[in-house]
Amino acid sequence: MDVNRMDKRKVLTYVLWVYGLSFGIAALFFLSGLGSNMLLLTPFMAGYMFLPLIAVFIVQKLIYKEQVARPLLLMGRPNWWWFVAAIFPLLLVGLTVLVALMFPGVTLDLGMEAYLDTLDAATTAAMSDLFEMLPFHPLWLLIGQAIIGGITINAIFAFGEEIGWRGFLLRELRELGFWKASLLIGLIWGPWHAPLTLFAGHNYPSTPVFGVLMMTVFCMLVSPILCFITIKSRSIFSAAFFHGVINGSGSLGIIILAGGNPELLNGLTGLAGFIVLFVVNMIIFIRTRSTINVNYKKVFE
Numbered sequence: 001m002d003v004n005r006m007d008k009r010k011v012l013t014y015v016l017w018v019y020g021l022s023f024g025i026a027a028l029f030f031l032s033g034l035g036s037n038m039l040l041l042t043p044f045m046a047g048y049m050f051l052p053l054i055a056v057f058i059v060q061k062l063i064y065k066e067q068v069a070r071p072l073l074l075m076g077r078p079n080w081w082w083f084v085a086a087i088f089p090l091l092l093v094g095l096t097v098l099v100a101l102m103f104p105g106v107t108l109d110l111g112m113e114a115y116l117d118t119l120d121a122a123t124t125a126a127m128s129d130l131f132e133m134l135p136f137h138p139l140w141l142l143i144g145q146a147i148i149g150g151i152t153i154n155a156i157f158a159f160g161e162e163i164g165w166r167g168f169l170l171r172e173l174r175e176l177g178f179w180k181a182s183l184l185i186g187l188i189w190g191p192w193h194a195p196l197t198l199f200a201g202h203n204y205p206s207t208p209v210f211g212v213l214m215m216t217v218f219c220m221l222v223s224p225i226l227c228f229i230t231i232k233s234r235s236i237f238s239a240a241f242f243h244g245v246i247n248g249s250g251s252l253g254i255i256i257l258a259g260g261n262p263e264l265l266n267g268l269t270g271l272a273g274f275i276v277l278f279v280v281n282m283i284i285f286i287r288t289r290s291t292i293n294v295n296y297k298k299v300f301e
Helices: 003-031 038-048 051-063 080-100 121-133 138-150 153-172 178-192 194-200 208-233 236-249 262-266 271-288 292-299
Strands: none
Touching: 003 038, 003 051, 003 153, 003 178, 003 194, 038 194, 051 153, 080 138, 080 208, 080 236, 080 262, 080 271, 138 153, 138 236, 153 178, 153 208, 153 236, 178 208, 178 292, 194 208, 208 236, 208 262, 208 271, 208 292, 262 271, 271 292
């Protein structure tokens, strides 16, 4: 039997299942009008993140009748890279702010006045009162929330995705080598968000159609970093932590900036973030080009 051919068939089976489930359920939800109900939209978007996990179970366990835990890196023990995964996203956000400040018309707004102006009067008043009561800058509170929420509740939902992207696909695409596999995972991962971007304005509410392309570029740029941390930690949980903290901290860099375009330019999912992620990828490439593929394959032996 041709192993490489079998791997391709298995990957294609998974992609068809994850896209079929995700797009099919999203179509029923949004075309039925349920997506206009904000009380339902938030839990739907959270539940959407578990569809890659369901697809993994169908393909890995029911169709191919293979083990799930050990081959998909669910047996790893806590290590230094789990900590890195929880903290590194905040460094990326900070660097993104510095890059965004180089754009014309973008200024630092530590008072968050521009952000508060976008909220309704009652919320603005409540947040202003809270900020005045704190003995420290409110940004520290938000950072703490991003970390704690990122490695707990956010990580649970992120795990639903990561077992598909950095668990199943990272294992099945290992013959391609680290960079080809990472970019292909990002290319699969990005358009998977399309229903959320097009119908719920996920990350790009003002430009949903172009946002699908932007989200795909973002996923392709952040995928090698997630894959690298997964390989170094030998655990899918580090990817879930990183993903969870990114989801919880991505907006921090935007709310302390005034001016510019918060969707397409300023944030981690905008041009500033793309520049930062590209540079980090170049550093990973330069520092690990002679060892990364060997380590990649060893993880899944």
